[in-house]
Amino acid sequence: MTGTLPYSTDILRLAADIPHIRRLDQPDISVTEVSPLCGSRLILDLKMADGKVAEIGLTVNACALGQAATSIVASLALGKTPAEFAAGLESLNAILAGSDAEPAAPWAPLLALAPARKERGRYGAMRLPFLAFAKAFKGLGE
Numbered sequence: 001m002t003g004t005l006p007y008s009t010d011i012l013r014l015a016a017d018i019p020h021i022r023r024l025d026q027p028d029i030s031v032t033e034v035s036p037l038c039g040s041r042l043i044l045d046l047k048m049a050d051g052k053v054a055e056i057g058l059t060v061n062a063c064a065l066g067q068a069a070t071s072i073v074a075s076l077a078l079g080k081t082p083a084e085f086a087a088g089l090e091s092l093n094a095i096l097a098g099s100d101a102e103p104a105a106p107w108a109p110l111l112a113l114a115p116a117r118k119e120r121g122r123y124g125a126m127r128l129p130f131l132a133f134a135k136a137f138k139g140l141g142e
Helices: 009-015 063-076 082-096 109-114 120-140
Strands: 029-034 041-051 050-061
Touching: 009 109, 029 082, 029 120, 041 120, 050 063, 063 082, 063 109, 063 120, 082 109, 082 120, 109 120
Parallel strands: none
Antiparallel strands: 029 041, 041 050
């Protein structure tokens, strides 16, 4: 780590405004994902309809970077397919690898995480929402 975490104004704003913070009644699936390196944890309740995300509920216990990533993903989640989430994770991985190219729609807001590229120990927290959705989709056979 660099010693100074990249908690920019954008990252802090996102972290403070995570949509869908609640548990769902009767979700199609609930999964818990934990980042092994930092211990960040996300519980995702998910309802699907016609192969797309219909409703989500989240419980998040993560650093500001994990919260910011979760905020971005949660704000874009409704109506998305598993393939679109896979593309989002690819976009995030490209950003963390140093790309400044704008990700394909709708994932451009992930560029707000670019200041965290040097914080390799926080990559798991930033990937957490995508990994939780992937686990849920797998569990549903999507």
